[in-house]
Amino acid sequence: MTAPDSQAIEANHGEKLRRSLTTPLLTLYGLGVTVGAGIYVLVGTTAAVAEAYAPVSFLIAAIVVAFTAFSYAELSTRYPVSAGEAAYVEAGFKSGLMATLVGLAVALSGMVSAAAVAIGAASYLQGMIVAPHWLLTVVVVVLMGLIALWGITQSVIVAAIITLIEICGLIFVSIWGFGMSGSVGIDFIDMLPPLIGPHWMGIGAASLLAFFAFVGFEDMANVAEEVKDPVSTMPKAIVLTLAIATMLYLATTTAVLMAVPLSKLASSSAPLALVFEMAPLGIQKSFAIVAIVATVNGVLIQMIMASRVLYGLADRGHMFSALAIVSRRTQTPVVATLLVMCIIILLTLALPIDELAERTSQIVLLVFILVNAALIRLKLRGDDEPDHFSVPIAVPLLGVLTSSLLFGTAWL
Template sequence: MTTDKPAELKRRLGLFDSVTIGLGAMLGAGIFAAFAPAAASAGSYLLIALAIAAVVAYCNASSSARLAALYPQSGGTYVYGRERLGAFWGYLAGWGFVVGKTASCAAMALTIGAYAWPAQQHAVAVAAVLAVTALNYFGVQKSAVATRVIVAIVLAVLTIVVAVCAFGPNAATGFGSGTADVHGVLQASGLLFFAFAGYARIATLGEEVRDPARTIPRAITTALAITLVVYVVVAVAVLAVLGPDTLATATDPLAQAVSSAGAPALAPFVRIGAVVAAVGALIALVLGVSRTVLAMARDRHLPKALDAVHPKHAVPHRAELAVGAVVAVLAASVDLRSAIGFSSFAVLFYYLVCNASAWTLGRRQRWVAATGAVGCIVVGLSLPAESIVGGSVALAIGAVAWRFTRA
């Protein structure tokens, strides 16, 4: 006897592991990859840009958390948009997430290469993608355990950075000065949003979380709050030591801040921490993208062959292998800063659909959803022109693909 019931994932993740996966995604992306390009846009007003990005992220997180409690399935906003707005908007949100987060995966892999072996950045990035894909293939619990270790190491390294910047021989002197540029601050907010978007990883793993209606909202808000505190403390420390101009041009800003503060012997440890953080972010990113691919394959928006769960490891193994292959190709060919901007635009569209979906839940959620939606639009349209054009083209391709698949 056969059945058409889709294969199901196993609920293995509790609150601690869910928070850890969110932290692993956000800390790796923000601290080591996004601060320098954001400083180039906002200058000494980097902290204002960080605050704007945090407000948009909070609204998005609130909408995500409430929707995840109602729809505890793999796929995140792809599922929410489908259920609340219609199949097309769910599909386009899922498409934006897959495209944007695939670019994020490449950005994290390139960050690993830049810190570990700058002369062979792309080769190291490809090797990292292959290793992370293999790890995720053998089960989400193994990925969660690895992320616990990574988050602990990263937090220890960041503590050292802040302590040296605050109390080192050449400790903090001031933030510098500059003239406010509204567009520059908003553009920096868009780049920094890339650093906050990791909390969505918890929602996309909804089918693997125990007691999702309770666990997912708590995990999202907890991970976001911890990350914001860490970002603010580190941003203040690094800005005070390097100043906005030096920070904007630094390829390894935290290591450079430690050296400038008078402890160059600790710089190699900071670089190791950067590699570890980026690995943690890459693990969580590949987890989230592969689960959204699984959800879209179940609905025939992606090849049906990707709708498969490994009988032993209980993971969407074909989706993970497909995502790993695409990310490896991107990691071998794209530029880090371009990947960040492109990813931010696509993911901001994803959250625009999320907030629109949350708007339909009733008055209680509407002011948060409206604030998040407006924030996504304003910040997204403030990104560099090439990011806007590239992201718009990618979404248009997705819409055309929808038309043909429906036909």
């Protein structure tokens, strides 16, 4: 990779990000990071903890996310800027230090998440390319970094195309798992847990892993500065992303549990490929390509998000001004993107996938608690304006409660 052309770059306030994202593109952006980052990689890990009740863990995670999603829908229309969570916390708590810490936590969660997904992508790639796992992981991260440097519109269009492919892949998994693979897994009726029993401890713990699969909608808030008409676009795209992802996850998880023995599923880092083990070779290879594409998409979008957070913090004076340098040619934050790419590579080489996923979930849940609390403070202060999307105060209150309860499962 060559160094950026210094004549094509201007700092802080010379070049600004371009508002070019519409509702369909933003929804596909959210679905790309949500769907690719979770279901293609972590179904097996979730099933290892919740066993037959893995779909229930995904449902619980979706409920937890829903309250916070509506809080983000309001806050992203109040403050449609990069590093959104940092701006929300700064407005709610009047603390630049808290804003900086939250912004760094969000960027870190994106980089840790991207590292987890890059490891999953390399696992799928190893089924087709004979090469060391670490080398494939590094190649994935570098290629996605180059696309992220290309430009926001180009990056999101690439991500949108990939997202459509990965959604079709999940639909195919569901159809094959339900009707064509031969049921050698768990019967549907056995996936419904009794109302009382020790199994809820496992379901709760697995919900923290399943929550990782929903990490993504909040990333849309961090590209709000590049969205056309954010007051209208942001709420619609956030709700659509969450609704579509939830339906896909429940269908896919149920189909995989029915088609694959639990013992094999729980030990796999490329779980969805197991559905096609008895399928014709052409179908196996076709799905492997879809899975690779889906997982690298998650790396790309998390990389875009983390770089925008660092850019936003620097642009508002909370971090080194070099991180706010924007290329005049591509209008992307060059230094921030290169830094994010290097950190992701280091994380992929240092930590296993399940630990990366759990740490991502914990960081994001802490951010959710603070973001909901910031909205509560704004509403109690009466800081309302007529030109933004608004939710009742009960929504952020329930967001704090549900996020805290799920975060607490990590310590049980």
